[in-house]
Amino acid sequence: MKSDLDSKIPNGPLKEKWDHYKNGIKLVNPANKRKHTVLVVGTGLAGGSAAATLAELGYKVKSFCIQDSPRRAHSIAAQGGINAAKNYPNDGDTVWRLFYDTVKGGDYRSREANVHRLAQISNEIIDQCVAQGVPFAREYGGLLDNRSFGGAQVSRTFYARGQTGQQLLLGAYQSMSRQIGLGNIEMFARQEMLDLVLVDGKARGIITRNLVTGEIERHFGDAVLLCTGGYGNVYYLSTNAKNSNVTAAWRCHKRGAAFANPCFTQIHPTCIPVSGDYQSKLTLMSESLRNDGRVWVPKKQGDNRKPKDIPEDERDYYLERRYPSFGNLVPRDVASRNAKLACDDGKGVGETKLAVYLDFAEAIARLGQDAIAARYGNLFEMYERITGENPYETPMRIYPAVHYTMGGLWVDYELQSNVPGLFVLGEANFSDHGANRLGASALMQGLADGYFVIPYTLGNYLASNDLKKVDGTHEAFSKAEKDATDRLEKLLSIKGTKTVTEYHRELGRIMWDYVGMSRTEEGLQTAIKEIAALREDFWKNVLVPGENSTMNKNLEFAGRLADFLELGELMARDALEREESCGGHFREEYQSEEGEAMRNDDLFTYVAAWAYSENGHTLIKEPLEYESVKLTTRSYK
Amino acid sequence: MADSMNIKLKVWRQAGPNVQGRFETYTVPDANPHMSFLELLDVLNEQLIKSGSTPVEFDHDCREGICGSCGVVVDGVAHGPQRRTACCQLHMRHYKDGDTIVVEPWRAEAFPIVKDLVVDRSAFDRIIAAGGYVSINAGSAQDANNLPIAKTAADLAMDFAACIGCGACVAACPNASASLFTAAKISHLAMLPQGMPERKMRVTAMVNQMAEEGFGDCSNHAECEAVCPKGISISTIATMRREYMKAMLG
Numbered sequence: 001m002k003s004d005l006d007s008k009i010p011n012g013p014l015k016e017k018w019d020h021y022k023n024g025i026k027l028v029n030p031a032n033k034r035k036h037t038v039l040v041v042g043t044g045l046a047g048g049s050a051a052a053t054l055a056e057l058g059y060k061v062k063s064f065c066i067q068d069s070p071r072r073a074h075s076i077a078a079q080g081g082i083n084a085a086k087n088y089p090n091d092g093d094t095v096w097r098l099f100y101d102t103v104k105g106g107d108y109r110s111r112e113a114n115v116h117r118l119a120q121i122s123n124e125i126i127d128q129c130v131a132q133g134v135p136f137a138r139e140y141g142g143l144l145d146n147r148s149f150g151g152a153q154v155s156r157t158f159y160a161r162g163q164t165g166q167q168l169l170l171g172a173y174q175s176m177s178r179q180i181g182l183g184n185i186e187m188f189a190r191q192e193m194l195d196l197v198l199v200d201g202k203a204r205g206i207i208t209r210n211l212v213t214g215e216i217e218r219h220f221g222d223a224v225l226l227c228t229g230g231y232g233n234v235y236y237l238s239t240n241a242k243n244s245n246v247t248a249a250w251r252c253h254k255r256g257a258a259f260a261n262p263c264f265t266q267i268h269p270t271c272i273p274v275s276g277d278y279q280s281k282l283t284l285m286s287e288s289l290r291n292d293g294r295v296w297v298p299k300k301q302g303d304n305r306k307p308k309d310i311p312e313d314e315r316d317y318y319l320e321r322r323y324p325s326f327g328n329l330v331p332r333d334v335a336s337r338n339a340k341l342a343c344d345d346g347k348g349v350g351e352t353k354l355a356v357y358l359d360f361a362e363a364i365a366r367l368g369q370d371a372i373a374a375r376y377g378n379l380f381e382m383y384e385r386i387t388g389e390n391p392y393e394t395p396m397r398i399y400p401a402v403h404y405t406m407g408g409l410w411v412d413y414e415l416q417s418n419v420p421g422l423f424v425l426g427e428a429n430f431s432d433h434g435a436n437r438l439g440a441s442a443l444m445q446g447l448a449d450g451y452f453v454i455p456y457t458l459g460n461y462l463a464s465n466d467l468k469k470v471d472g473t474h475e476a477f478s479k480a481e482k483d484a485t486d487r488l489e490k491l492l493s494i495k496g497t498k499t500v501t502e503y504h505r506e507l508g509r510i511m512w513d514y515v516g517m518s519r520t521e522e523g524l525q526t527a528i529k530e531i532a533a534l535r536e537d538f539w540k541n542v543l544v545p546g547e548n549s550t551m552n553k554n555l556e557f558a559g560r561l562a563d564f565l566e567l568g569e570l571m572a573r574d575a576l577e578r579e580e581s582c583g584g585h586f587r588e589e590y591q592s593e594e595g596e597a598m599r600n601d602d603l604f605t606y607v608a609a610w611a612y613s614e615n616g617h618t619l620i621k622e623p624l625e626y627e628s629v630k631l632t633t634r635s636y637k
Numbered sequence: 638m639a640d641s642m643n644i645k646l647k648v649w650r651q652a653g654p655n656v657q658g659r660f661e662t663y664t665v666p667d668a669n670p671h672m673s674f675l676e677l678l679d680v681l682n683e684q685l686i687k688s689g690s691t692p693v694e695f696d697h698d699c700r701e702g703i704c705g706s707c708g709v710v711v712d713g714v715a716h717g718p719q720r721r722t723a724c725c726q727l728h729m730r731h732y733k734d735g736d737t738i739v740v741e742p743w744r745a746e747a748f749p750i751v752k753d754l755v756v757d758r759s760a761f762d763r764i765i766a767a768g769g770y771v772s773i774n775a776g777s778a779q780d781a782n783n784l785p786i787a788k789t790a791a792d793l794a795m796d797f798a799a800c801i802g803c804g805a806c807v808a809a810c811p812n813a814s815a816s817l818f819t820a821a822k823i824s825h826l827a828m829l830p831q832g833m834p835e836r837k838m839r840v841t842a843m844v845n846q847m848a849e850e851g852f853g854d855c856s857n858h859a860e861c862e863a864v865c866p867k868g869i870s871i872s873t874i875a876t877m878r879r880e881y882m883k884a885m886l887g
Contacts, residue, residue, distance in 0.1 A: 053775040068696060069762050071802055072704045088782060124778070131778035133771045133831045135795040142785030160795060166703055167798060174770035181766035189759065212751055241698040275671040280679055281700050382702065385719070385726045386673075451775040499686050501679070545686045550653065551694050551752045554686065 005258065005609055005622045008412040009113040014628045018117045021413070022456055026463035033058035036462050037221035039206055041193045041248055043070030045165070045443055046426025047227030048172035049450025055179035057455055062219055063176065064188045064208060066243055066556075071173045074229055074241040075446060078165025079286035079379065081147060081157035082129075082443040084122035089146050093154040095119045100629060102441060105151040105331050106406070106434020107583035107599060108631045109261070109607075111624060113413060114431045121448040126158055128451055132171040136160050148291050149439035151331040151636075157440045162286055162378045168443055172450070191217070192556060193248040194484040196224060196255045196422065197476050203252075203421035204470045207480045209488070211556060214548040216481050218472035222462060223421045225454065226252060227446075230405035230427040232265065234564045234571065235516070236508025238402035239271060239284040245560035246567050249409050249428050257417040258609040258620060260410035260430035262567065263575035266437055266584050267517050268403030269335035272386050272396075273355040282401040283386055285358070286379055287439040290328045292363035292372065293396070295319050295335070297356050301346035307357055307395050318342060326636040333436045333584045333597075334636060336400035340517050341595065343399075350397045359395035400517060404442060406433040406584065407574075410609040410622070414457035415449060420465070423458060425449035430607065435583025488548050491558045496541030500558045503538050507531065507561070507568055515572050520588045527572040535565040570610060570617060577619065580604045601631050642668040642729065645737040646681060648693055654749050660739075670730040674717060675700060675707060677729060678740075695754040700725040702866060705801035708808070709754045710741040715805035715864040723803060723866040743804050745813035747851040758804050760850035761818060767846035768839035769822040771832035784830060794828035797821045799867040806861035806869075812853030817861035819847050820877035821869050827880055837884035844881055 010021040028036065036059050040051040043065040051063040065073060085098040099119035103110060126144070130136065136158050137145040146155040160167040179185040190211040197205035197220070205220035231246035232238035253259045270285045296315045303310065318338055320327045328335075339356045342348065349355050364372050369392055373380070380391045387397070408430040415423050415431070426446040433441065514520075514527035538561070546552040581590040581597035582604070590598045607622040644665045651658030665681050672680070675697050682692035698706040702723040709724055711717030716724045719731060732738070740754065748756040786794075798821070806817035823840050826832050832839070848854075855874050862871045 049775070056774040067698060067704070067706060068758060069705075069802065071762070071765075072698060072706050074699060074704070076704050077699045077701050086781070124776075126781045127778035128773070128775055130781040130784065131771065131773040131831055133794075133826055133829050135791050135798050135825070135829070136781075137795075138786060138788045138791040140788050142787050142791075143782050160798075163703065163799065166801075167795075170798065174765060175773075175775075177762065177766040178770045178772060180762075181768075187762070189762075241704060242700060243698050276669060278669060278672050278676050278680055280673075280676050283701050381721075382726070385702075385722060385728065388728070388730055455775070499683055501683060543686060545689075546691050551755060553694060554682075554692060 005410060005418060005620055006412060007111060007622060008414060009111070010413065014112060014116050017113050018120055025456060025460035028459045028463045030058055034060060036060065037062060038223050038225060038458065039219055039221045040064070040225045040227060041206065042073065042227035042229060042428070043173070043176070044073035044075035044227060044229055044426060045169055045172060045446030046428070046450045047225065048073065048169060048176050049447050050225055050227060050425055050454050051185055052172060052175035052179055053451050053455050054458065055184035061179070061185045062188065062221065063185050064191045064193060066190065066192045066211065068190055070176060070187060070189065071170060073169060074244050075169045075443070076166045077241065078443055079162045079284065080149065080288040081159035081164045081440040082125065082168065083149070083156050083440040084126045084158060084444065085119055085156060086123050086126060088144060089155045091154045093156050097154065098122060098156065101152050102432070102438060103434065103629050104634060105438035106436055107634055108434065108601070108605070108626065109582055109624065110432055110434030112626060112628055117453070118432050118445060118448050121452045122444050124452055125444060125447045129168055129171050132175060134160060134167045134171045147288055148329060150287055150290065150329045150335065151438040159288065162288070162376060165443060168447065172447070193228070194251060194559070195480040196252045197480045198255055198419065199470050199474055199476050201420060202467070203419050205472065205477060207477070207484050209484070212551055214550060214552070216484055218477045218481060220470055220472050220477070222467050223423060223458060225423045225425060226409065226428050227425045227450070228428045230408065231564070231567060232402045232405050234507065234568050235402040235511045236504045237274065237279060237282050239268060239282050242281060245563070247560045247563045250563040250567055252409060252417070252419065252422060254612050255419065257419045257422055258410040258611050259407070259570065260607050260609040261407035261574065262571045262610065263515065263578060263585055264406035264435050264583065265402060266332060266404040266406060267336045267400045269332055269339055269400050270358060270398045271401035272383065273350060273352060273399040283382065284401070284403060285383060285396065285398060287332065289358060289376060289379065292375070293328065293358040293360050294362060295328055295356055295358055297342045297347040297349060307349070307359070316347070323636045330636045331436055331438060336517055337586060339400055355397035355399045357395035358398045360391060361395070364392065404437055406430065406435060406437055410607065414460065415453055416457065416461065421461065423454060425454060435585055487559065488555065491542065491544050491555060491562070492548060494540065494542050494544065496543050498541050499543055500554055500561055503534065503542060504561050506534055507565060510534070511568055511571070515568070515575055518586050518588055519575050521576060524572045524576040528569055531565060531569045531572065538562065538565055573617065574608055574610065577608060578604055599633070605631070640669065642670065642732065642734040644668040644677065644732065647737065647739045649741045650693065650753055651750050653752060658750070668729055670728070672729050673700065673725060674711070674727040674729065675725045693754060694752045697725060702726040703801060705803040708743060708803040708805055710743065710808055712739050715743070715808040716866055721866055721868045723801070743808035745807045745852070747813065747815070748804060748807060756804070760852070761802050761804065761815070763850060764815065764819055764843055764846045765822065768835070768842035771826065772835060786829060790828050794825050797825035797828065797869060797873055800869055801867060803866065805864045805866065807852065809860040809864040810853065811858055811860065812856060814855045815847050815850070815852040816855035816874045816877065817865065817869060817871065819843050820873035823880055824873040824876040827876060836880070840877065840880040841884050844877070
């Protein structure tokens with residue numbers, strides 16, 4: 001394994017780098033593609049699009065997902081939209097502007113070259129999805145409609161009602177299904193990756209558990225694509241699906257793949273607030289609501305009047321007041337932090353006082369209820385189902401919740417980790433969003449990686465490396481299988497007194513309190529100690545019911561929690577190390593008098609990549625060089 | 638609203654696909670009107686684990702009504718009493734203290750039981766793989782706005798494309814037909830100019846696959862529409878039949 005990290009950014013001017021790269025790579029000839037087997041783990045936007053595209057090209061693909069069908073990956077829950085620099089509205093958008101907004105939105109902690117490529121590819125994604133039959137919203141003239149999202153002053157977001165993620169994922173799933181029907185993809189549903197297998201230092205296979213029978217399986221090939229999503233569930237309560245987890249990525253990390261910027265977590269500003277201790281997850285209300293909804297709290301602390309009884313001049317529309325040019329459409333990190341400040345200041349609303357209002361009264365008066373229903377009807381229904389309140393009549397109550405993780409496995413420009421042959425796509429990698437992701441950019445990145453980046457970079461790897469034939473009988477597979485089995489048996493044998501959920505809630509509390517929206521040196525040190533103690537207790541006292549030889553969701557969750565208990569500590573260490581505030585990472589010690597985040601570009605303009613060894617973690621810094629963009633203080637005022 | 642509710646649950650327990658199942662009765666003494674139905678099952682499972690019993694297995698993931706993982710029959714109705722609502726979005730405020738709730742898996746020959754409330758819905762994936770797509774390789778698409786589509790057609794396509802593949806339609810149908818699921822995809826694609834060249838092949842292949850999987854045929858009971866969490870209309874089934882006839886006739 002290389003200890004220094006080479007980002008492999010191509011030479012040449014920013015705008016020409018991707019073309020330069022494509023012109024210079026080695027290709028796999030069509031007849032040879034079928035000789036290569038590629039293992040794709042995860043079937044969300046990144047994994048689904050990658051599996052389909054590689055199969056279309058002629059590779060043999062084996063695809064894996066933990067759900068009962070590839071169509072259920074958590075990308076399906078993305079609501080608001082997908083960005084592209086089409087400039088159909090003629091409102092001044094360009095590839096450069098999308099690139100610039102994304103780098104700025106990420107608070108200058110992402111790689112210029114990667115982000116520029118993403119912006120360049122964005123338009124092709126829309127073309128591809130429309131050609132698949134994705135029913136994007138349209139104008140009466142039959143052309144595609146756009147809406148606005150946070151952190152941008154143009155309308156560049158394409159959407160399919162409040163179900164954009166669902167429709168894009170079904171597009172990828174259908175393309176995958178076509179290849180499954182043609183026999184080019186072999187699909188393994190209800191299979192969880194438990195380890196990565198390296199042969200001669202290269203990723204050559206994975207160990208999986210069949211989640212129905214408990215059997216451990218060995219799968220081998222010429223490369224492994226990890227498309228397993230983010231790790232927001234380390235906080236227990238998040239908008240992630242219950243099965244979303246870090247295990248596949250963490251197992252790769254422990255086999256040598258560096259983990260980059262683990263502390264960069266996105267707390268989404270508009271979620272339905274927590275209502276009780278039994279709460280199992282949080283539900284997002286799309287950022288698109290901020291197009292028409294106005295965020296406010298009462299000016300007076302502890303004001304218990306109903307929202308309709310609070311007159312206009314006693315309300316504080318704090319985002320509009322503090323950020324007049326972006327108003328309610330400031331980026332997510334800014335909106336979240338301001339909601340927290342309002343609640344910390346005693347102005348929170350609702351029973352728990354941990355909520356702010358998102359009010360549609362003005363938009364309904366201006367556009368009529370029908371227009372609002374057409375835009376957000378399904379979101380309003382969802383809100384009413386969960387809270388029992390009608391948002392057409394009373395403002396929504398919202399509060400920030402963990403939503404997305406910008407950190408992830410370190411990858412170079414080719415999306416390859418520092419383990420040769422291990423590629424990481426989508427939310428699972430760290431690459432494009434810096435310290436804060438803009439809305440509608442996750443879908444863009446997942447599909448860019450899968451449809452339009454990996455087909456080039458994977459081919460270059462396969463054509464440049466002479467990979468000897470390997471199958472599941474290799475001793476590396478036996479060893480990895482034994483490690484996985486021992487771990488499962490250990491979890492089942494402890495038979496302690498506390499359930500997996502109890503431990504997970506406890507970890508979530510520590511993470512939210514100390515490694516959440518606002519972080520301090522003291523709090524992070526407390527978190528490190530408390531997580532270590534909790535992890536030790538977990539391995540002595542966890543109670544995992546049932547057996548290994550059958551479907552056993554508690555056993556699955558126990559294994560995932562064991563990894564979260566290690567990751568959580570690394571997140572706190574990373575947050576401690578980064579003595580600045582940037583994007584979603586807010587250290588209270590580093591803020592302006594007005595409470596705005598203060599970056600320290602002299603010391604921290606780098607990617608913090610953590611390497612694992614048996615002796616613990618070491619930090620490797622990949623310096624970020626900005627050739628085209630001038631680093632400035634983000635201002636949305 | 639009362640803060641705490643005592644709820645009795647009669648839950649179908651079945652250790653595996655080829656084992657005899659049975660109802661077991663449990664009591665959750667501290668349910669709460671704000672919790673979702675799946676959170677009630679979570680609370681039950683924590684109780685069971687603590688008492689040394691095996692928890693009830695049920696599929697769930699996003700808990701936002703969009704992934705289609707969850708789905709159980711609640712008091713005889715697929716996804717329970719609230720219309721257009723997957724059971725993850727069903728909240729306990731619709732029940733009262735002392736209620737008994739009966740919980741069963743989807744029951745259909747084409748959806749064999751895996752364990753407890755979990756069934757195997759892979760037949761749905763095979764129906765899509767038979768033809769539920771537009772054949773377009775990545776990289777070969779034209780500019781998206783070169784293909785104008787009337788807003789009304791695009792909106793209808795979206796109505797049909799909203800299917801989450803949960804399988805409630807099959808569970809509710811007296812014939813255990815997958816017609817609503819299959820027809821939703823056929824209707825979504827039939828509304829659009831993309832994929833027209835394979836229109837006839839699509840409907841034939843998908844309908845044949847549905848039959849091959851052991852799903853019954855549609856006899857217009859409309860139970861599927863009544864339980865569909867996305868409110869997909871049975872007019873899609875009429876569209877599917879029309880498409881099928883057209884494909885057969887030429």
